Each structure stands twice: as structure tokens, then as C-alpha cells.
Amino acid sequence: MELSESPNGKEKTKPAKLEPRDKVLLVEDFKDTVTIIRMLLEKNGYDVATALSLAEARKQIRTTIPDVIILDINLPDGSGLDFLQELRDIQPDIPVIMLTAYTELDNAVRSLQQGVNDFIPKPFDNNYLVHSVGRAVEKRKLQERVRKSEKFRAVAEMAAGVAHDFNNLLHSMATHIYLMLKDTEIIKSNREHLDALKTAVDDASEIVKRLHTMGMAGNQDLQVVDLASLVNDTLMMTKPKWYHKPRQTGRSIEVETSLEKDIYIKVNPSEIREVLTNIIFNAVDAMPSGGTISISTHKEQEKAVCILKDNGIGISPELIDRIFDPFFTTKGHGSGLGLSISYAIIEKHGGQMSVKSTPGKGTTFIITLPCIEGIRF
Numbered sequence: 001m002e003l004s005e006s007p008n009g010k011e012k013t014k015p016a017k018l019e020p021r022d023k024v025l026l027v028e029d030f031k032d033t034v035t036i037i038r039m040l041l042e043k044n045g046y047d048v049a050t051a052l053s054l055a056e057a058r059k060q061i062r063t064t065i066p067d068v069i070i071l072d073i074n075l076p077d078g079s080g081l082d083f084l085q086e087l088r089d090i091q092p093d094i095p096v097i098m099l100t101a102y103t104e105l106d107n108a109v110r111s112l113q114q115g116v117n118d119f120i121p122k123p124f125d126n127n128y129l130v131h132s133v134g135r136a137v138e139k140r141k142l143q144e145r146v147r148k149s150e151k152f153r154a155v156a157e158m159a160a161g162v163a164h165d166f167n168n169l170l171h172s173m174a175t176h177i178y179l180m181l182k183d184t185e186i187i188k189s190n191r192e193h194l195d196a197l198k199t200a201v202d203d204a205s206e207i208v209k210r211l212h213t214m215g216m217a218g219n220q221d222l223q224v225v226d227l228a229s230l231v232n233d234t235l236m237m238t239k240p241k242w243y244h245k246p247r248q249t250g251r252s253i254e255v256e257t258s259l260e261k262d263i264y265i266k267v268n269p270s271e272i273r274e275v276l277t278n279i280i281f282n283a284v285d286a287m288p289s290g291g292t293i294s295i296s297t298h299k300e301q302e303k304a305v306c307i308l309k310d311n312g313i314g315i316s317p318e319l320i321d322r323i324f325d326p327f328f329t330t331k332g333h334g335s336g337l338g339l340s341i342s343y344a345i346i347e348k349h350g351g352q353m354s355v356k357s358t359p360g361k362g363t364t365f366i367i368t369l370p371c372i373e374g375i376r377f
């Protein structure tokens with residue numbers, strides 16, 4: 001990975017690896033087993049949180065949603081099977097791998113009936129455990145993608161229909177406002193109201209335009225571009241928002257980049273810039289006392305990967321599943337369309353977009369796009 005110059009002119013040190021690791025919650029009371037599993041999984045690139053009792057596990061689930069749970073059946077304050085039941089009521093999709101002794105086969109059968117992903121008898125085989133965790137995480141990611149794109153497709157279809165009808169109404173309103181603005185008599189006593197009305201209609205037209213693009217299939221204006229240039233162009237374009245404006249109120253936002261050269265993607269450049277802009281704007285909004293936005297790009301298995309990370313307020317586990325929903329916003333001034341449109345743009349380009357966040361620590365967006373091999377200009 002290569003260090004590129006920061007767009008505000010200062011060279012930054014290379015940021016640490018940005019990509020968030022998949023999180024495993026290990027609920028197990030036997031300390032030696034905890035130590036072994038933790039070491040094994042950390043060595044394989046996972047973040048491991050541990051809970052020695054069900055009470056601790058319940059507390060952890062309230063603050064961070066893991067990507068997979070490894071659950072012992074016999075715990076000091078109850079049965080893992082009861083916890084499994086509670087978990088299914090609040091987080092039905094988290095994969096669970098049950099751990100237990102050979103002698104508890106009836107429990108194993110019960111746990112399988114409650115939809116556990118795997119059942120691993122103790123003493124366990126290290127390779128099998130790592131393999132099982134990897135499989136569970138992949139399955140969860142796949143389910144999430146399917147769920148999001150199904151939900152998105154339904155909303156996008158509806159949005160495109162609403163946008164079409166609204167557009168006609170807005171057109172007619174805009175025409176009437178235009179005619180009134182030409183009438184000096186009307187302007188004399190109503191200028192303020194007419195200006196406000198015109199601004200509202202213009203804003204509504206913008207929203208309708210954005211809604212309309214959500215449902216658009218296919219891509220026009222595809223060009224082969226270098227991902228690093230797209231990121232740098234977007235940073236220059238958005239500099240007033242992340243650099244100048246915050247500094248006017250004494251807030252300092254830094255941008256660090258670590259952009260690999262020669263990653264070529266075939267995309268509609270203005271749409272990808274829009275996606276990056278939306279994420280950067282959100283990051284700025286999420287850092288009311290300033291902070292750092294870190295952007296890195298690299299190539300991974302024929303995919304171009306762009307990771308955008310902020311150290312802002314983060315997103316709570318209850319809300320994180322909703323941030324790609326159209327009109328979901330926690331901001332007084334937001335339309336709640338930025339991320340849903342970004343998601344649609346990335347999907348339309350055959351890519352994927354995902355998010356990880358820790359409340360109070362920050363948020364990371366990961367975008368992958370198919371990349372083009374072997375191009376040299």
C-alpha cells in the first residue's frame with residue numbers, strides 16, 4: 001500500500017489497517033478454553049469478546065452485535081440453550097455455534113432445533129472450529145446482502161413511481177411560481193413567501209431527482225478510471241465541507257489517505273464520487289468536535305476495495321440495520337437518502353457496500369467494486 005499526500009497539503013503517517021475485523025462473542029466459563037479459542041481466532045483475524053456468564057453475554061449484546069457467537073451450553077448462571085432462545089427473539093440472524101461435551105447429545109439435538117449453525121463437541125478440533133466460524137460469518141454476510149437488496153428493490157420501485165408522479169406536480173407548481181414572480185403586483189407584497197416557496201419546490205425537485213435515480217437499472221457513461229484519482233477528486237470537491245467550514249467554528253477535521261495506485265474500475269465516475277461524497281459528509285456530521293477521516297484503497301481477489309473510516313459518534317446496534325433504508329435519518333436537516341442512494345449505486349455497479357460501527361468510537365464503510373485487470377496508461 002502506498003502513502004499519498006493528504007489533500008490539505010500535509011503528508012500523513014500511514015494509517016493502521018482500517019478494515020474492521022469480524023467480531024466473535026465467546027460465551028464460555030472455562031478460562032483455559034476461553035484462552036485457547038481467543039488465541040486461535042485472533043490469530044485468524046477475528047476480534048474476540050468474551051463473556052464468562054450469561055449475564056455478561058446479555059450485557060455485551062446490548063452494546064455490540066457480534067458477527068458470530070460461540071456458546072457453551074453449561075454456564076454458571078443458566079443454560080446456553082435458554083440464552084439461544086432469548087437471542088432468537090431479538091437477533092434472529094446472528095449465527096451461533098454451540099460448544100458442549102460429548103455426553104450432552106440431547107442438548108445438541110435441542111440446540112440444532114433452535115437453529116444453531118454448528119455444534120462442536122469438546123474437546124474440539126482447532127481447524128474445524130476456525131473453519132466453522134468462517135463459514136458462519138460468510139453465511140451471515142450473504143444473508144444480509146440478500147435481505148438488503150430485496151428490501152431495497154421493493155423500495156426503489158416504489159420510490160421511482162412516487163418520483164414520477166411527484167415530478168409532474170412539482171413541474172406545475174414551479175410554473176405557477178414562475179408566473180407569479182413575473183407579476184410585479186404580486187411580488188410587492190409576497191416576495192418573501194414566493195422566495196420561500198420557490199426554494200421549497202427546488203429542494204423537493206432535488207429529492208425527486210435523487211429518488212428517481214434509485215430505481216434506475218443499468219449504467220450509462222461508464223468509464224475506466226483509477227480509484228485513487230476518484231477518491232482524490234472527491235476529497236478536493238468536498239474540501240469546503242470537511243476542511244474550511246468546520247475550521248470556521250474551531251473544529252478540526254483531518255483526512256488521511258492510503259491509496260494504492262493502478263486500481264482501475266469501470267464505473268460512472270460522477271455516481272461513485274456521489275457515493276464517496278455522501279459518506280464523507282456523514283463522517284463530518286458524525287464528528288461534532290472534530291476528528292479524522294481515513295480513506296484507504298487496495299485490491300483484493302479481483303476486487304477494488306475502498307474503506308472509509310471516521311472516529312465520530314458511531315451508530316448504535318439498534319439503528320445500524322436501518323441506515324441504508326430510504327428516508328432513515330437521525331438529523332434534523334437530513335433527507336435520509338444519502339446512503340440508500342449510495343447503496344443502490346454500488347449495487348448497480350456490481351459491487352457491495354457494508355458498514356461496521358462502534359458507538360463512541362467511529363464508523364467504517366467498506367465498498368467493493370469489480371476491478372479491471374492489466375490496464376496501464
Ligand SMILES: Nc1ncnc2c1ncn2[C@@H]1O[C@H](COP(=O)(O)OP(=O)(O)OP(=O)(O)O)[C@@H](O)[C@H]1O
Binds near residue numbers: 282310314324329340
Ligand atoms: N459516519 C456515520 N456516523 C454516524 N452515523 C451515521 C454515519 N453515516 C450515516 N449515519 C447515520 O445514518 C443515517 C442515514 O444516513 P444518510 O446519509 O442516508 O442520510 P442523512 O445523512 O441523514 O441525510 P442526507 O439525505 O442528507 O444524506 C444518518 O442520519 C445517521 O444517523
Ligand SMILES: [Mg+2]
Binds near residue numbers: 281
Ligand atoms: Mg447523509
